[in-house]
Amino acid sequence: MPQDLPLVAPHTPGAELVVGQDGAARVRRTVLPGGVRVLTEHMPGLRSATVGAWVGVGSRDETSGHYGSTHFLEHLLFKGTTRRSAMDIAEAFDAVGGEANAATGKEHTCYYARVLDADVPMAVDVIADMVTSARLDAGELETERGVILEELAMNDDDPSDVAHEQFATAVFGDTPLGRPIGGTPQAIRSVPRDAVWEHYREHYRPETLVVTAAGGVDHDALCAQVVDALSAGGWPLDPGTAPASRRTASDAHAPTAPRELTVRRQTEQANVIVGGLCLTATDPRRFTLSVLNAALGGGMSSRLFQEIREKRGLAYSTYSFASGHADTGMFGLYAGCTPAKVDEVTALMVAELERMADAPMGAAELTRSIGQLSGGLVLGMEDSGSRMSRLGKAELVHGELLSLDESLERVRAVTAAEVQELAAELAAAPRSVVRVGPFGD
Structure with missing residues (x-):
């Protein structure tokens, strides 16, 4: 595990920052081997915690032939790994009264769970297993293709949702930000399993991963759990690897004509x-x-x-x-x-x-x-x-x-x-x- 190195360069492997927060809460940030970042906020007196695994990839990062893959992965990571079936994942959280979900954005994806503090190790292990070792089974993918199409149809039945999706298209035009986060029905129907797999292998890596947790959580214990879980998933945790660079405004977005x-x-x-x-x-x-x-x-x-x-x-x-x-x-x-x-x-x-x-x-x-x-x-x-x-x-x-x-x-x-x-x-x-x-x- 990395040594405590207060107030060093934030992207240096092994670095740690400690910041006091309101109400006696304390935030700690550590860069683990492989460039994995872990941030926790200990909230005194709380018997629960929420743990999230963030991947710095969103719908705007999709390339031609991969459209819809980011949202597809949000669903497919719950459908089984090399160690767990979809039922195993569901039962792991149901058995402890926990809640697990995921969200896709234009610039990041998050898999998260809220559990009792005693069940944080389980949540870390399951979520890390999903992120590192998803099988993306072809049969499950075809089943989930239908589920996603139903989700899109549900959204399309809500005129306010349609208005907001079309507004993004009007403002951002024919750019990655102008595409729907969930993908279009045409994209979801046509994207092949191989394209989703390629998208997964390209973007789900140690240096793009950020693990955050808040509540009744111990930072040092969580760092150890993350390292163990990612190692079990076969991810290479090279001590010399730095985190992926943050998106910056230098990626200039060309204004589009109003519509x-x-x-x-x-x-x-x-x-x-x-x-x-x-x-x-x-x-x-x-x-x-x-x-x-x-x-x-x-x-x-x-x-x-x-x-x-x-x-x-x-x-x-x-x-x-x-x-x-x-x-x-x-x-x-x-x-x-x-x-x-x-x-x-x-x-x-x-x-x-x-x-x-x-x-x-x-x-x-x-x-x-x-x-x-x-x-x-x-x-x-x-x-x-x-x-x-x-x-x-x-x-x-x-x-x-x-x-x-x-x-x-x-x-x-x-x-x-x-x-x-x-x-x-x-x-x-x-x-x-x-x-x-x-x-x-």
Whole structure:
């Protein structure tokens, strides 16, 4: 096992960092042989823990012929390894009252489980077995192909899901970020087993793996368990291997022309989204964006909710949203309304953004928005799953781990002038529009 080397270069094999957190919690980060990174947050008094295995590969990393492979792997890793059947994996967690799941994103994939603290060694062993030794059995793959197609069909039956998927396509265009995370039905039907296997072997390696855990967890014990489990899976843990480089903004994402897309669905309500490109995940102004988002469309007191729903009664649901990636991001305004009112509602949403760009928000609105964000940050850190996820994103996305107090300080430091400046930038940017509903030609 690596020796404790406080505050050394974070990607040096054998390095360890220790950072105090809020409420007597403590985060430790160690680089294991093979470049595997392990981050834990010990939460005193908690009898459970959430463990996650993050792989720095997402849907944007798929190449031609491999489309849909990332989401396919999320399913197939639960279908059996060289040591365990699919039932063995399911029974391992059910027998201890645990929960196991996975999630695929555009830039990473995570396999995670929440268990009692005494069952953390089992969870580490099972998840590591899945990550290192998946069989990707041809018969299981064909069965799961049908399951994934049903999942996509379920999502396609939800017009709001369709609107958000099409909005990403409109904003990012014909780029990897513009493709659906789960793959298209055509891609899932056509991708062969060999392509999924190649994708798995290319991207699932020690240097791309980040293991995070939060709750009643012991860092040194977890590091030992990870090394044992990965070694049992046959992964080479070369002490000289450094972790894979983090995605950076140098992978420039070329802006695409704004688009207007209409998807015809025989629904009673129309869904509309308007917006465009926005900040990257590491942009220092992301805290300003959070305050802007809270004021514009983040709650019942937000401008969109008050103007469109409360004053005019034109929609039941309306909000704003933002998401960031390594080299770009997107920002959007959403509403669900009567099809005949789509143009009016779209104009009202844009008008509220422009009004925010024209004049700084008042002190009361700024205080309320910051308070909403601050409360949400604190409440969101009350469970081990959220803290486990925060560690993974800090390592793979942000490149820094802020304590809760540091995050709150950055939010509270946002000024009305900064919000207005960013709103003006967003209002002046090219806008894409997506409508889903019973529209004619």
